[in-house]
Amino acid sequence: MPSESEFHQAISRRSDQWYGACLRITRSPDLARDAMQDGLLNAWRKRRQFEGGAQLETWIHRICVNSALSLVRASHPERWAPLDMDVSDETPTPDHLLHSMELDDQLQGALYQLSDMERVCFVLKHLEQWRIKEIAGDLNISIGNAKQAVFRATRKLRVSMAGLRSAS
Amino acid sequence: MINEETLTLYFYEDGLDETQRRQVEDALKHDRVLAARYQALQQELQALDEQVLSPAPEHLKHQWHDLIAREARLERQREPIARRTFPWPGMIAGFSAVLALGIAIGVFLRTQPDRPDLERVASSTLSAPVNPDSASSAFERGLERYLSERQLELASLTSRSNNEQSELLHEIVMQNRLFEHAAEKQQVPEIARLMRALEPILLQLAAQDTPPQDADALRRQLTFELNAMLTKLQQAPSKQPQTI
Secondary structure, three states: OOOHHHHHHHHHHHHHHHHHHHHHHHOOHHHHHHHHHHHHHHHHHOHHHOOOOOOHHHHHHHHHHHHHHHHHHHHOHHHHOHHHHHOOOOOOOHHHHHHHHHOOOHHHHHHOOOOHHHHHHHHHHHHOOOOHHHHHHHHOOOHHHHHHHHHHHHHHHHHHHHHHHHHO | OOOHHHHHHHHHOOOOOHHHHHHHHHHHHHOHHHHHHHHHHHHHHHHOOOOOOOOOOHHHHHHHHHHHHHHHHHHHHHHHHHHHHOOHHHHHHHHHHHHHHHHHHHHHHHHOOOOOOHHHHHHHHHOOOOOHHHHHHHHHHHHHHHHHHHHHHHHOHHHOOHHHHHHHHHHHHHHHHHHHHHHHHOOOHHHHHHHHHHHHHHHHHHOOOOOHHHHHHHHHHHHHHHHHHHHHHHHOOOOOHHHO
């Protein structure tokens, strides 16, 4: 079972990555902060379930990502209904646009152009390396919908990133 | 004809079965245009990895370290307190009283000629419809009462000895924990978070080496937080716990 000092070491080493993943999923610093707090607390309380074979950092990362997914779904449940898959675009709110302009990371900015479903599926697939099956299972959508969301997200991101590159 | 979606899934090595993967491999070998398209896609998708990581704010990192330290401390405290103060004599006396009461009720009911059909009463009670809102509103009422009582205790905290203060504060931490768990069960994560947020203040206040001026500030902060929580609870309709 991981000790308190191992948790502290993991936080020192990897909390930037955990927070980054939560931020990409939730698109909100407040939700990312809550996801991290919930995730860390869950990880600590469930640490007896941690199997030494995996890395503690990776295990906590996954728990924090799951917390972020729960929070983002709870904050806008209507966007996660299966019908939402037909909606290809979501108009970003002024808050989102402002936050996106403040980001120094081009990818983060481009992620703001995606719908919640597309963004989360892309982050889980491309940055978190989840299997499509896992994404579909976790988000409670069909495998076909998960594939579509990943595909639409990559297509949009390729276009916007190419635009950003050519502009700079 | 292999479309963009299939190429994307091929890139991720996911979502295609063995036959589909082989088809893509063959097509890439024989179709130069497709191979060029795939190369461009590969480069563009790989470029999506080249990103600046947004570091977590330092104050949040401190909070996460504090969170783990606090949890570990609580676990260490919980174990000896639970062992030391488990009220065996009280439990035995309570159990005996409940048993005696049960026997007395049983004897009383048997001696009543016109006693009601107990099975019918029990089944109608058990099958009574449960209002789904009643659980959450009962929880909120319970929490409100609990917070009001804690508020009163904290107002007279300084009249107690240091040891008594520390014991009371630890007891409050334990009770907060129960409300935190209940809030999680009731799916009111906001309340669970607020209860958690009170803990570092309580624990710092309970630490006997806290300087008096810091303790004053902590007490004021705690009173403020409790007032804020109570106001929110009183304002929020029980059907919308998320607004708390």
